[in-house]
Amino acid sequence: MSTTIAPPAPPAGRKRSVARKRVAKASHVGFVAALPFLAPALAAYLVFVIGPMVESVRLSFFEWSGFQGAPQEFVGLKNYVRIFTQDPVFWTALGNTVIWVILSLVIPVALGLVLALALNRPLFGRNAFRSLFYIPGVLAPIAIANMWRWMYNPNFGVGVTLAEMFNAPWLAEIQWLGDRNLALYSIFAAFVWQIAGTNMVLFLAGLQSVATEHVEAAKLDGANAWQVFRNVTLPALRPVTVVVVVLTIINSIKVFDLIVGMTGGGPAQSTQVLALWSFTQSFGNHEYGMGNAIATVLLVITLIIVVPYMVWTARQEKHS
Amino acid sequence: MRAGLRPAAFVAGAVMIAGLTGCSGGGSDSGKTEVTWFKLTETASTANDTINGVIENFEEANPDIDIVVEERSTDAHKDALRTTLGTNGAPDIFFSWAGPGLGGEFIEAGASLNLEEYYDEYGWAERFSETTMATVTQYGGYDGVPYTQRGEALFYNKDLFAQAGVDAVPTTYDELVAAAEKLKAAGITPIQFGGTVNWHVMRLLDSILEAKCGADGYQALVTKEASWAEEPCVTETFTEFGKWTSDYLNPGFISINNDESSALFFSGEAAMALEGDWFNQSVRDNGMDESTVGIFPFPTGTNRLYGFNENNYITSNSDHADEAAKFLDYLTSEEAQQELIAAFGSQSVNINVKPEGGSELDAAWGPIFENAEGVYMNNDQNLSLAETTEYWRVQNLVATGELDPANAGAEFQKFIDQQ
Incomplete structure (x- = not known):
């Protein structure tokens, strides 16, 4: 006859504490093990990203000519x-800058999503359209600025051509980059043209992760197209939407090249960011x-x- | 045997190291000394060719020196100087406008080498006029070597003037306004400017300021001895300037640059251009019939000529100052200057060189320079960089009708007072 004596069960609180310690220890060991692999990237990050940021903040408390x-x-x-x-x-x-960020979050993001939804369907020439919309995203911003500046040229730009074509002289008189109230939005149009295709590609990638079974199940349950989009597609797109929104905010806050190339911040600093x-x-x-x-x-x-x-x-x- | 190889390997290694060190420190692969020169891209391609020819002549006579030129457009050149001077990326020689506002900031920052010993060695002080030497010694030392002496005036299309019934060249400011009115009535753009490069339209504002405030008033304002907020002539200036920009400039001038606007003059769409003596060559290169183009000074009534000097400076951290000085000596020599002014159609900084064999257009500059009683300098050379940025902002606010000319002087003075 043997008697098995089970060890007394530890109280629930102690159990959690032990588990936390184990996790912490494992994390610590994992971090130490990963450190040699992280070190080169971490060093580069400290030197090339954090260092200049700290230096920039430090210099903001000094007066210096930069020489x-x-x-x-x-x-x-x-x-x-x-x-x-x-x-x-x-x-x-x-x-x-605030106007630019807000517009960027609305127009190119929405346009990118609409293009992605459209080009995610079986469509004749779908790949050609995808490439066509994506091409502006790989062009150098300064080249895009140059191109749009010529389009907006008050002497021989698109406005002048359209004015002649449609016999509408008022079109030729619009100062796309010369009107203080219009110039920023004229540059923004070039930004939309540049960035919408990139957003489209990101959303297209996200759309590939939407399970067709879920879509079909929703349809069988009687959901209409909007309900499928609202309750199935959009939640599935959340991770990629985060990426798009964050990239858009960062890109729009640091917008520089397009404005330098098209107006240099003018007229009278009205397009400065x-x-x-x-x-x-x-x-x-x-x-x-x-x-x-x-x-x-x-x-x-x-x-x-x-x-x-x-x-x-x-x-x-x-x-x- | 292995021991026998060691000395040979050592010698080979030493030779390799010597060879490598010989290639570093500013020397080129060919063992020549490289002297880098940051300069402007000339607006006229033939002027570029001439400068390249002068460099080739120098290199032929000095086979141990290579002149490496880096050329940029006006604003890109300014950016390059601001970002490289004082660093290891600085050139040996840099071109700059000699006024205190533009070049002065570089000198004060210690970017220029004091060239006193080279002035003694090459006898440069006797080569240049008092006016140009004043730009060298204005900071107390010997900074830079004169390169050009620029004058700016109104180029006009004789055919368009005749077509509009402007029979005589305007000699007063009021006559100039009357001529602009006639041109406008005839459906001709009186004068062209490109507004995205702020310094282009600034020429018009500066010249009206000289006309309305006079020589003493102009100098008092740019040296801040007088208040822009309190001088009535400042309001008159901005009012006139606003009238020009709304009535007489090419439509949409604010959104194009100077190259685009110059095309309107070359194609006969605009009757006048306020340009410098370098523009002679541009007129030729762009296929205009030179005989249809005339030049007259902006009629300010002060007899001062609008203009500025440009110098070449040797950087304070140059490792090849001797070679750079040698090149600048050749660049300002009679031989090189004779070639350069033939291409620029300008006055030489070397007092022994006179324009010879130029066209009628080139010859027109002679009397303009000779009759001038002093110079009023472009304000981006008179004012500090920050003040210039603000001057342009106020200028463009008036140009676009966003600021009442009556408040423009006060707006600019407010900024000066806060500095």
Whole structure:
């Protein structure tokens, strides 16, 4: 006769604590094991990304002409006070950046999704259309700027040609890049042309992960096309939508080349954006402190928008 | 045997290392000393060819030196200087406008080598006029070697003037406005400008400022001895400028650049262009009949000529200052200058070189320079870089009708006061 004595079961709280310790230990061991593999990329990231960012923030508290050997004078928050209260262009640039981000989140994202949905169906010449819409995305922005600048040319641009074609002289009189109230949106049209195809490709990739069984099951349950899209396709596209939204925000906040190439920020700085104004202050006016203060503001805005959005979407993913 | 190979391997290694070090430190693969020169791309292709010919002549006479030219358009050149000077990427020689606003910032930042020893060695002080030497010594040392002395005036299409009934060249500002009015009435664009490069339209604003404020008033404003907010002539200037931009400039000027707008002059669509003496060659290169083009100074009433100087500077961290000085000595020599002014149709900085054998258009600059009683300089050379950026913003606000000319002076002065 043998008696088996089972060890007393540990209390539930202790159990969780032990499990957490095990996980923590395993994570620690995993991190240490991964460190040699991470180190090169981490070092490059620290040197080429974090380092310049820290240096940029540091320089925003100094007055400096940007020349090697020229003295850097610590001025505290003076550069920030100047950009917020005295700089005649900063608020225009900030306003334009905000407008650009909002428009970018609406128009090219929606257009990219619509194109992806359309070109995800069996269609004659589907691949040719996909390539056609994607091509602007691989062109250099400065080349796109040059092309659109010629299209908007007030003497022999598209407006002039259309005016002659349709006998509508008012078309020739539109100053696409010369009208302060229109210029930013004229440049934005070129941006949409450039970026919509890239969004389309990302959404197309996402659409491949939508299970056809789910779509068919929804249809069998009597769902109409909108209901299928709203309740099946769109939730399945959430991961790729996060990527598209984050990339769009980042691309639109740092927009630079198109504006330099098409208006240079003019007329009268009416198409300035923060990235270009930061560059102009640093390299054009030799006000490195001001330029870096604007860059720091841009960095803070980016973090304020992007980080909470990514955290929120990560939580949504976890819950689902 | 292995021991016997060691010395040979050592010698071979030493030879290789010596060979490699010989190729570094600014020398070229051919063992020549490379002297890099950052300069502007000339607007006229023939002027470029002439400069390349001058460089070839120098290299033939100095086979141990290679002149490596990096050319850029105006704004790209400014960007290149701002990003490379003071760093290892700086050239040995850089071209720059000599005014305190543009070139001055580079000198003050210590980017230019004091060339006093080379001025003594080559006797350069006797080669240049007092005016051009003043641009060299204005910062207390000897910065740069004069390259060009530029004058700017109104180029006009004689046929279009005749077509509009403008019988005589305007000699006063009011006559100029009357001529513009006649041209406009005849359906001709009176004058062309490209607004995306702000310095192009600035020429018109500067010249009206000289006309309305006079020579002393102009100098007082650009040196900040007078307030832009308080001088009535500033308001008159911006009011006139606003009238020109709304009535007499090519439509849509604000959204095209100077090259695009110049095409309107070459094609006979615009009657006037406010350009410098370098434009003679552009007129020829773009196929205009030279005999249909005339030049007259902007009638400011002060007899000062609109213009500026351009110098070549040796960088303070150049490893080849001696070779660079040798090249600049040749570039400003009588032999090289005679070739250069033939292509530029301009005045030489070398006082011993006079224009010879040029066309009627080239010859027209002679009396303009001779009759000038001083120079009023482009304001992007007078003002600091930040002030220039603001000056252009105010200029363009008035040009696009977004700012009342009566408030323009005060708007600019506010910025100056905050600096």
